[in-house]
Amino acid sequence: MLLFQEVTSGRLATAWEKAQHPDLSKFLIIGALLFIIGVAGVLTRRNIIVIFMSIELILNAANLNFIAMSRYLQDTGNVNAIAGQIFAVFVIVVAAAEAAIGLGIVIALYRNKETIWVDEIDILKW
């Protein structure tokens, strides 16, 4: 019982209090986690299509950060805060272009090498 009181009045209680009112830092941490998951996917997977999907995840984490910062700056009365959302639109455009080109390359590669495993695509290796 004493332990329980100590825990509820200690750091855990403040953490619970903070969890009930998520602020900018929570959004940034979610963005960071998604970014790391994307990086891990790029570094560990062998399938080139899944690597492309991980890149989309990374771009989306960046978008989440842009939007969260834009909202925070709106709340502090910054007149140029909407620029974050404009940036997010351009990130989405670039991601779409990147997916179109990347998947074109995947198809051309599959036609020539008959593989989608990145460790078997070593034509440029000396």
Next chain:
Amino acid sequence: MILSGWETVFFWVFSIAAIFAGLLTVMARNTIHSALFLISSLVSIAALFILLHAEFIAGVQILVYVGGVMVLFLSVIMLVNVGSEERGSEEIFNRPRQVTTSVIFCALLIAGLIYAVNEGYRGFEKRDVDKIQMAAAARQNREQALDQSATGASRMTSDTQSLGGSLYRYGSLPFEIASVLLLVAIVGSVMLARTLKQEAAVDDVDPDVLQKEVALDPELAEVQSEPTA
């Protein structure tokens, strides 16, 4: 920007959903499953955008990503043969040593990022505490002045209006450049995805290369001799 009440519940539900779906995207054995998990992750992130009062970006995210990019991904997965991966005869990750190194790297990165975000945000809070209170009052006044929606449950936002205004006022040159970029991407992907036969048909292959290839595959010569329509 401090959420409260039901917004908090939705925040935790959608952020945990986004992270789990992201993890499963990276770990799923079947590539189609990866794509579907990525779709659910993107939809959860779109819900987070709505919580952040960026309704237009949320709509664009669902239209462009889920409706466009992911459909492209799914059709490419169907074009390439991933059967060996699904049957389990192929390893889906790199060699163990590479995986261990990259996981350690990612763990260090995440520890650093969380520490930096927490420390940095504490500084932000201290600096902006007066501004936030003043701007919150101003914002509440502005929101009271907005039109009621049809059901009366909420008010119409002016987010899309202000985003569109700023996009054309300050970002019109990048906007035009982005349209050229998309055009280049379309032309480039059509170019990349052509077969040798299609390239020969429009006379777009180096003559020396074509001679070598014709020696291997006589059908190519016929394609080339046909008049292009």
